[in-house]
């Protein structure tokens with residue numbers, strides 16, 4: 001295997017030379033014997049800041065591939081880390097991790113060549129990172145099991161088709177959620193994932209509190225805090241519910257139990273659930289990330305991370321779900337006015353990072369419609 005050296009954040013790592021695995025001049029990271037995807041740099045940049053705020057003493061990078069993630073946590077996290085377990089079931093990956101750890105002088109590293117699930121049932125740690133191919137579902141129970149009371153788990157999910165309701169059967173299989181394709185499915189997806197995490201943790205009498213969650217490019221990333229207690233687990237489950245959307249009048253919302261008919265026009269609605277209806281971001285955590293950010297001016301995505309964190313803070317004030325302006329406008333055969341103008345007209349509203357066509361608001365659907373109709377007459 002020919003290797004090339006790349007730099008990301010403060011790490012220098014060796015990865016398989018992409019040129020060796022090109023097919024007809026194209027390259028996909030999954031074709032190389034050890035996985036490294038530069039498109040995930042944003043995910044790692046922002047995770048380094050999150051880990052700095054969490055300040056865990058021990059970390060398990062359970063699906064480590066080249067080791068880039070754990071190495072960056074060691075080199076860049078603000079508070080010292082006492083132990084990082086780098087694990088991958090692939091022997092080739094583990095050999096490469098060994099080399100990369102040496103090059104980056106990661107003094108606190110342990111390397112294991114195990115199935116992540118069996119490893120996670122044998123260890124206990126402050127923070128687990130689950131960064132799989134596709135769905136993190138197979139690793140939820142074991143990762144929640146592996147963290148101490150008050151510990152954290154971070155999940156990446158790239159299987160957007162089931163999560164966003166395009167592959168309903170796959171969503172039922174992997175997340176045990178009856179999903180539909182809704183006009184605001186970008187946000188539904190992250191709440192489907194959180195719903196599964198909450199229900200899996202409850203099996204272990206553990207409660208889940210999402211502290212940081214976002215969508216970017218082709219994946220979701222969520223970080224949760226886990227605490228022990230059957231009663232707390234019950235309280236987490238209490239925050240599950242259903243989204244509905246009416247194809248006829250464009251109205252949508254959430255409810256504790258599934259509903260069949262649109263509360264506005266009586267038409268049959270599409271539903272998705274059970275989904276997590278609690279907060280997906282913790283304000284004080286995001287504020288701390290913004291405070292820490294200035295120390296990370298060297299990261300590739302400094303500007304984009306800053307923009308995302310500020311957007312998240314704005315939208316976190318509003319209830320779950322957003323209105324897709326194009327979807328609503330299509331129901332009333334009106335032009336879509338500029339989003340900023342609608343937000344200004346409503347007063348109590350914000351954009352959402354989930355979609356450039358979405359708004360979140362505490363105002364009623366009729367007030368949104370009124371603003372849209374008035375503004376579209378001026379277009």
Ligand SMILES: C[S@@+](CC[C@H](N)C(=O)[O-])C[C@H]1O[C@@H](n2cnc3c(N)ncnc32)[C@H](O)[C@@H]1O
Pocket residue numbers: 034035036037040044062063064065066067068069087088089090093114115116117131132133
């Ligand atoms: C998407 S890659 C990880 C990428 C890496 N975290 C990064 O940031 O570049 C997923 C890795 O999980 C490993 N893997 C898949 N299933 C596994 C399992 N059951 N146990 C341990 N490792 C596994 C694969 O060998 C692969 O290296």
Ligand SMILES: [Zn+2]
Pocket residue numbers: 246247248249250251262263264265266267
């Ligand atoms: Zn309706």
